[in-house]
Amino acid sequence: MTTPTIAPPDLSHYGRFGGRFVPEALIAALDELEAAFHSAQADEAFGARMSELRRHYGGRPTPLYLAERLSAHAAGPDGAAARIYLKREDLAHTGSHKLCNVLGQGLLTERMGKRRIIAETGAGQHGVAAATIAALLGMECIVYMGEEDCRRQRLNVIRMRLMGAEVVPVTSGTRTLKDAINETMRDWVTNVETTHYLIGSVVGPHPFPMIVREYVKVIGEEVRAELLGREGRLPDAVVACVGGGSNAMGLFHPFIGDTDVRLVGVEAGGDGVDTGRHAATLSGGSEGILHGARSFVLQDDYGQVRPTHSVSAGLDYPGVGPEHAWLHDTGRATYTSATDEQALEGFRLLCELEGIIPALEPAHAVVPTVELARRLGPDAVVVLNLSGRGDKDVDEVAEVLRMVDA
Ligand SMILES: *Cc1c(COP(=O)(O)O)cnc(C)c1O
Numbered sequence: 001m002t003t004p005t006i007a008p009p010d011l012s013h014y015g016r017f018g019g020r021f022v023p024e025a026l027i028a029a030l031d032e033l034e035a036a037f038h039s040a041q042a043d044e045a046f047g048a049r050m051s052e053l054r055r056h057y058g059g060r061p062t063p064l065y066l067a068e069r070l071s072a073h074a075a076g077p078d079g080a081a082a083r084i085y086l087k088r089e090d091l092a093h094t095g096s097h098k099l100c101n102v103l104g105q106g107l108l109t110e111r112m113g114k115r116r117i118i119a120e121t122g123a124g125q126h127g128v129a130a131a132t133i134a135a136l137l138g139m140e141c142i143v144y145m146g147e148e149d150c151r152r153q154r155l156n157v158i159r160m161r162l163m164g165a166e167v168v169p170v171t172s173g174t175r176t177l178k179d180a181i182n183e184t185m186r187d188w189v190t191n192v193e194t195t196h197y198l199i200g201s202v203v204g205p206h207p208f209p210m211i212v213r214e215y216v217k218v219i220g221e222e223v224r225a226e227l228l229g230r231e232g233r234l235p236d237a238v239v240a241c242v243g244g245g246s247n248a249m250g251l252f253h254p255f256i257g258d259t260d261v262r263l264v265g266v267e268a269g270g271d272g273v274d275t276g277r278h279a280a281t282l283s284g285g286s287e288g289i290l291h292g293a294r295s296f297v298l299q300d301d302y303g304q305v306r307p308t309h310s311v312s313a314g315l316d317y318p319g320v321g322p323e324h325a326w327l328h329d330t331g332r333a334t335y336t337s338a339t340d341e342q343a344l345e346g347f348r349l350l351c352e353l354e355g356i357i358p359a360l361e362p363a364h365a366v367v368p369t370v371e372l373a374r375r376l377g378p379d380a381v382v383v384l385n386l387s388g389r390g391d392k393d394v395d396e397v398a399e400v401l402r403m404v405d406a
Helices: 024-041 044-056 068-075 098-111 125-137 147-152 154-162 177-191 208-216 218-230 246-255 322-330 340-354 366-376 391-400
Strands: 064-066 083-088 116-121 140-146 166-170 195-197 237-241 262-270 286-290 293-297 333-339 381-386
Touching: 024 044, 024 098, 024 177, 024 208, 044 098, 064 218, 068 083, 068 340, 068 366, 083 218, 083 366, 098 125, 098 195, 098 208, 098 246, 116 125, 116 177, 125 140, 125 154, 140 147, 140 154, 140 177, 147 154, 147 166, 154 166, 166 177, 177 195, 208 218, 208 246, 208 322, 218 246, 218 381, 237 246, 237 366, 246 262, 246 322, 246 381, 262 322, 262 340, 262 366, 293 322, 322 333, 333 340, 333 366, 340 366, 340 391, 366 381
Parallel strands: 083 381, 116 140, 116 195, 140 166, 237 262, 237 381, 262 333
Antiparallel strands: 064 083, 286 293
16 A cells, blocks of 8 residues: 655645735745744744633633524424534633634734734724733734724724724725725835734735634634533534634634534625625635735726625625635535624524624624524534624614614
């Protein structure tokens, strides 16, 4: 028998996706970051510090909760459905999965001897996470945020300022996330010697998608270990919402080799993918280059980024991580979308059946999870990544559901 030769993995590409489409001036910084990451992975002291902070600062591991009333709802009066578990990232510090990534990158920044962090943010959730880690590590933090988003997400602007970050309103273009990204890139090119660009999802030029995934995959590792203990088996399906794709990649990655485990991503369908008013990049976009990598993009015939729409600001991103583009392309993961209306229904289901107010982002994944649980039947186990809590969305939901007097 001959031993098959395994080519060394190309960490910078996922099939034809990924890569580095950036100005020459940034290549050295990307190389430095990659080297720092690999040396940190091999450093036991770094790993120990990260575990310690994840646990005692961040609140990990997060619970895996069997949602019995949601499962019963999926089953219906005379039917039977899978057991639905919720991975409770809403209970982690800062209220979402985002601390996993910023904690890792914050410690890397320190390792590289840099003391200035810059970030872009749309809804403000990643900005808050970046400000949190900068405060914890005593670093300077600048967050670029579209002027329009600053207005819509005032509370998050205040949170960032409370923790000592400088929030810079961006007034160019549409004054939203894509303009903030451009501004952050400009800052990075200018100040690359002293500054780390803390990217907030599994997007951007190599090595970001790989590094961010390595820091968020703790989510799927915890799910895997806990289910093996409690159910004695792996799940039949894992489901997560997809904006840039970090919480989904965190959940999916440890299961990629287990081909019996379905990986299901749910994008923001807005008013419906056929209306053009959505943020469903894999379902309704095409191949292109955004944010320094080849992936799927919502773009027009000239390659210009198209405006996006979603009830949830955190999914309102016109691109998606290159590894998701690859999982989509190879068919290993399936991607579907949920409309604003379905997201609101999912939001209500979790509130009313489980006493959990979810963020609008994971609320998108609830109805698809319920439908899948029904289809898979009573012997199956489905895990839904509850990526964050919904306090930030309560005003928006109250307005849409007309629960407040105008
Ligand atoms: C930011 C955010 C998302 C979307 O980002 P991903 O990188 O796709 O995970 C999803 N859920 C919550 C709660 C968020 O804060």
